[in-house]
Amino acid sequence: MMKLKSPPVNSLSLELLTEFAISLEKLENNRACRGVIITSSVPKIFSSGLDITEMCGKSMEHYTEFWRAVQEIWLRVYSSSMVTVAAVNGSSPAGGCLIALSCDYRIMAENPKFSIGLNEAQLGIVAPFWFKDTFVNVVGHRIAERSLQLGSLHSAPEAHKLGLVDELVPEEKLMEKAAAVMAQWLALPDHARQLTKTMMRKPVVDRLVAHREEDIKNFVTFISKESIQKSLRMYMEMLKKRKS
Numbered sequence: 001m002m003k004l005k006s007p008p009v010n011s012l013s014l015e016l017l018t019e020f021a022i023s024l025e026k027l028e029n030n031r032a033c034r035g036v037i038i039t040s041s042v043p044k045i046f047s048s049g050l051d052i053t054e055m056c057g058k059s060m061e062h063y064t065e066f067w068r069a070v071q072e073i074w075l076r077v078y079s080s081s082m083v084t085v086a087a088v089n090g091s092s093p094a095g096g097c098l099i100a101l102s103c104d105y106r107i108m109a110e111n112p113k114f115s116i117g118l119n120e121a122q123l124g125i126v127a128p129f130w131f132k133d134t135f136v137n138v139v140g141h142r143i144a145e146r147s148l149q150l151g152s153l154h155s156a157p158e159a160h161k162l163g164l165v166d167e168l169v170p171e172e173k174l175m176e177k178a179a180a181v182m183a184q185w186l187a188l189p190d191h192a193r194q195l196t197k198t199m200m201r202k203p204v205v206d207r208l209v210a211h212r213e214e215d216i217k218n219f220v221t222f223i224s225k226e227s228i229q230k231s232l233r234m235y236m237e238m239l240k241k242r243k244s
């Protein structure tokens, strides 16, 4: 099991992304480990997505390093040879949702206060093509398009209805259910499951691998624009105001 632990809200900072990638690599290289459940140890939050402070007021070099780390974590989770189950035990906007979408199966706590989705448009930013492709592969083109254009965050019941999560279970049963799903997936021979997974996911993975440097350049150019920086600053202020 891998538990995201970066209070208060599991924002995906460069440090957390780097630790996450190293832990995944260790598991991937351990032949005895055939599956991983990804969850959070922060109450009510799976992950608040990318750490917005990493994308605000920093240097081009920093944005480059940060975006490479974001790409890396997606590549590792999405193309993992292990069975990956997301036990979504709290809200999961944007980058948090991407991690869940990149797993093989998603189980969410059935709490209507928890929400999940790719809400980038609400921040005035655009989800890159590989976020979009991952989303389309889970929910289909029409639902993904509407949800992305509106930057929707869906309540747990709504997310289940849309197919964004596979199952809802009472909060106290989440880990038990995740373990049962893992056992079901691990009952199959690894090689057949792994080859099938690669067949389904390879085109999307290959697309980013082929355009990785271009994608970093696009990100750095986009995020450095003063209009985008202003949107992000306003969004952070809104988060702080909402609190007080």
Ligand SMILES: CC/C=C\C/C=C\CCC/C=C/CC(=O)SCCNC(=O)CCNC(=O)[C@H](O)C(C)(C)COP(=O)(O)OP(=O)(O)OC[C@H]1O[C@@H](n2cnc3c(N)ncnc32)[C@H](O)[C@@H]1OP(=O)(O)O
Pocket (backbone or CB within 6 Å): 008, 009, 011, 012, 045, 047, 048, 049, 050, 051, 052, 053, 091, 093, 094, 095, 096, 119, 120, 123, 125, 126, 127, 128, 218, 219, 222, 236, 239, 240, 243
């Ligand atoms: C042409 C295009 C080309 C290229 C484009 C390329 C790329 C652009 C796309 C980049 C992709 C970005 C994906 C992302 O992940 S962006 C992040 C989106 N995340 C969010 O919108 C979530 C925001 N947070 C919340 O909604 C709430 O915090 C949450 C529901 C998670 C928890 O609520 P709660 O009430 O429990 O806590 P808060 O009081 O709101 O938060 C506590 C403190 O944490 C700070 N915070 C929250 N989220 C983040 C974050 N994502 N990053 C950094 N900091 C965050 C919040 O401000 C509070 O701080 P303090 O006030 O305590 O200082």
